[in-house]
Amino acid sequence: MAEENRRNQPRPLIILATRSRTTQRATEVLSISDGQTISKIQRMEKITQALKSAGLAIVQFIIWICTLPLRIASASRVRREQDEVDHAEAERLDRLRNPSNYIGK
Numbered sequence: 001m002a003e004e005n006r007r008n009q010p011r012p013l014i015i016l017a018t019r020s021r022t023t024q025r026a027t028e029v030l031s032i033s034d035g036q037t038i039s040k041i042q043r044m045e046k047i048t049q050a051l052k053s054a055g056l057a058i059v060q061f062i063i064w065i066c067t068l069p070l071r072i073a074s075a076s077r078v079r080r081e082q083d084e085v086d087h088a089e090a091e092r093l094d095r096l097r098n099p100s101n102y103i104g105k
Helices: 002-008 035-097
Strands: 013-019 024-031
Touching: none
Parallel strands: none
Antiparallel strands: 013 024
């Protein structure tokens, strides 16, 4: 009798949900006793997450490569400007230390 009651009772359900940036939706409604299906979905979620992480890393690397010439040009410009400032500062200090060398200039 007890065994018959267990068979007639509805199985408890679990909702596995995934979140994405664009939508939030329930992936699947499964029975708790169906462990194989749950593990398959969990494996798929892990694979999906790994592919997403790899894709983001590849995109960031491509962006880094594309901006490399701009960053090199910017660093070169900053270095050149700093060299000009350093030269002007060196001349200013030399004028203060040796004013007789700069008479008439």
